[in-house]
Amino acid sequence: MHGPALTACLLASGLMLGTALPWTGAAQAQSVTLRLATDSGARGSAPGDAIERWAALIEEASGGDIEVDVFFQNELGGQQEVFDLFVANEVQLMLNWPMTSYDPRIAVLYTPYMVASWDEALEAYRPGGWVNGMLGDIYNDIGLEFFGAWPEGFNGVATRGSYALSVEDASALRIRVPPVFPMAETIQAMGYQTATIDWGEVFTAIQTGVVDGDGANVIYWDYEYFRDTLDYYTRTRQQFLTGILSMNLEAWEGLDEAQQTIVRDAAVTVMEEGFANAQGLDEGYVQQAIEAGMEYIDPTTEQLAPIATAVRDTVWPMLEEQVGTEIMDVIRANATEF
Secondary structure, three states: OOHHHHHHHHHHOOOOHHHHOOOOOOOOOOOEEEEEEEOOOOOOOHHHHHHHHHHHHHHHHOOOOEEEEEEOOOOOOOHHHHHHHHHOOOOOEEEEOOOOOOOHHHHHHHOOOOOOOHHHHHHHHOOOOOOHHHHHHHHHHOOEEEEEEEEEEEOOEEEOOOOOOOHHHHOOOEEEEOOOOOHHHHHHHOOOEEEEOOHHHHHHHHHOOOOOEEOOOOHHHHHHHHOOOOOEEEOOOOOEEEEEEEEEHHHHHOOOHHHHHHHHHHHHHHHHHHHHHHHHHHHHHHHHHHHOOOEEEOOOHHHHHHHHHHHHHHHHHHHHHHHOHHHHHHHHHHOOOO
């Protein structure tokens, strides 16, 4: 059972957190059960492995006093639905690619062309980095405890039939984007036509010709799900994508201090392992995609510069209206020069 049907069943049976777990509210020094979900990643995928690792670390360190039930992509619904469950404290832990519906400032995660290299990205997003430091207060304001970023890498545009290396050439292609600001705005500023489509419907949209490709993801997702329908992956590097490890704040405050330490330490371990392994994993998926018949295009800095400039000129003022001048000043002071 998947999606809304499973959610309704859980609610009806009293298994969701708000009606079932005695530790909600004041801290309790007792055994607890937490639900951990990801909105993007089946069992056996890199995000799926990460949440299983997080769960195992928590259970091991707690000696079994904290039990963690793991839910993979689509097992509790689509991206927005499972994020709603998370904010409502019916899911307690998440590795997710956050939606901006509760606070538009979360869009800072998707700011285009902040960094241009792995070294710059890892420095910015790791604990203590300038991007990481902007996010804690934003998360607390929507009732979430922020632990840190889980890196995937630079995204690009995967297409069928042709590809583009300029704003002008991109106009002939219609590209799927997710329902998250400023993904569509970024791809449009790169010159493409866009269609906003939820992840679960992307394969059908590509297969039936509704769109010519996908414009949001690192190569893993386009290789893993669409390698039989897409011909090219162009690493335009418009965003450095990370998932976020976090916990519902009510659930966090319902843990005792020792339990909080276990959950946070486990999250930091998963995050640090992610940073240590991310670039190698990404390079491995590039090779797998090439071997499967996809053509991989890695634009030069000179090719990217006019694209990045066009995107920044268009999208950064839109972002400033959403996230505020203070945050955008930090971005402008630290972002890569093209």
